[in-house]
Amino acid sequence: MNTQTISVNSINTSDILSRPYISIAREFSPYTGARYRTDGPFSGEEFRENLLEPRFLQALEQGQKLLINLDGTEGYATSFLEEAFGGLARAHGVQQVLEHLEFQSLDEPLLTDEIEKYIRDTARRK
Amino acid sequence: MKLKNILGILLGGNKVWFYVTFLAGLALGLLIKQKLPIKFKEDVDIVPILQLIVTLIVALLITHYGKQKADENRAEKDLIIEQLNDCRTKCREVFAEFSGCCDEQQANAEQQKRLKQGVRDFSNHLYAVRRLIEHSGNPAELVKQHEELQSRYYTFKARITDLNGSNAFTNPATRNSAETAWRESDNQLTKLIIAVNRF
Numbered sequence: 435m436n437t438q439t440i441s442v443n444s445i446n447t448s449d450i451l452s453r454p455y456i457s458i459a460r461e462f463s464p465y466t467g468a469r470y471r472t473d474g475p476f477s478g479e480e481f482r483e484n485l486l487e488p489r490f491l492q493a494l495e496q497g498q499k500l501l502i503n504l505d506g507t508e509g510y511a512t513s514f515l516e517e518a519f520g521g522l523a524r525a526h527g528v529q530q531v532l533e534h535l536e537f538q539s540l541d542e543p544l545l546t547d548e549i550e551k552y553i554r555d556t557a558r559r560k
Numbered sequence: 561m562k563l564k565n566i567l568g569i570l571l572g573g574n575k576v577w578f579y580v581t582f583l584a585g586l587a588l589g590l591l592i593k594q595k596l597p598i599k600f601k602e603d604v605d606i607v608p609i610l611q612l613i614v615t616l617i618v619a620l621l622i623t624h625y626g627k628q629k630a631d632e633n634r635a636e637k638d639l640i641i642e643q644l645n646d647c648r649t650k651c652r653e654v655f656a657e658f659s660g661c662c663d664e665q666q667a668n669a670e671q672q673k674r675l676k677q678g679v680r681d682f683s684n685h686l687y688a689v690r691r692l693i694e695h696s697g698n699p700a701e702l703v704k705q706h707e708e709l710q711s712r713y714y715t716f717k718a719r720i721t722d723l724n725g726s727n728a729f730t731n732p733a734t735r736n737s738a739e740t741a742w743r744e745s746d747n748q749l750t751k752l753i754i755a756v757n758r759f
Contacts, residue, residue: 468722509676511721512714544683544690548714 454493459506469513478517504539654678655742662735716741
């Protein structure tokens with residue numbers, strides 16, 4: 435069968451079907467919160483523990499990159515991003531996280547740079 | 561008619577003064593011709609005339625293409641500066657909204673939404689500036705200044721979006737630290753605009 439793929443922001447739809455994938459807006463919430471659970475609902479800590487880390491470990495097992503779609507939300511607080519992705523880097527190492535995460539953001543392309551900065555910053559703080 | 565010659569530039573593009581100066585020059589030339597014993601050689605050599613014509617053509621071509629290139633550069637700079645001014649406006653709007661929330665010591669859902677949207681718009685203007693700098697061939701000074709601006713933006717965003725504990729609206733220091741971050745972003749925007757104009 436001839437399958438047709440559509441490229442979105444240099445990522446094919448066939449990739450989304452075959453790889454570990456998270457859409458934050460659809461699977462977590464379009465209204466993301468702050469850093470810790472104690473700060474309120476949909477925090478970075480909650481996202482990391484419930485969704486990001488399990489899928490990341492799944493991607494590691496499969497030897498693939500976890501694709502994270504950042505679109506469709508109202509926006510992200512710095513603390514949410516730092517706790518989710520910086521926290522993942524603190525637990526699993528900067529290099530491993532950078533190698534196994536890939537981001538898709540059409541709404542705010544600079545977010546990818548920002549998250550990468552928070553991941554790298556965890557190494558500097560250690 | 562645009563006065564794009566030297567005289568036009570010297571007179572600041574003033575049409576009346578251009579014609580007055582032109583006619584005065586013509587009258588002065590006729591007067592000098594009548595009063596001074598100036599004579600032209602009657603047998604003219606073709607080689608110097610051809611040289612003169614070739615020189616004039618080359619000068620015109622250089623002026624034409626040089627001006628075209630300069631116009632293109634100016635258009636590129638104007639585009640980057642326009643985006644930077646949009647960044648500045650957005651940054652100011654976000655801080656004004658934030659300052660209003662500080663006055664009320666809280667932010668309702670609608671205000672929080674506007675703050676996040678404003679920060680996102682700022683980010684997207686910054687991204688547009690980066691793309692334009694890439695299209696201009698990534699001049700080192702502009703790349704450096706943009707990286708600085710991006711760093712200031714991260715600080716500003718953190719001050720605006722992280723509102724828990726010591727950063728709560730009820731804390732008077734919250735507005736001060738956000739204002740400092742806003743002013744630093746604004747200063748960096750000015751530095752980048754100057755760098756773009758120099759480039």
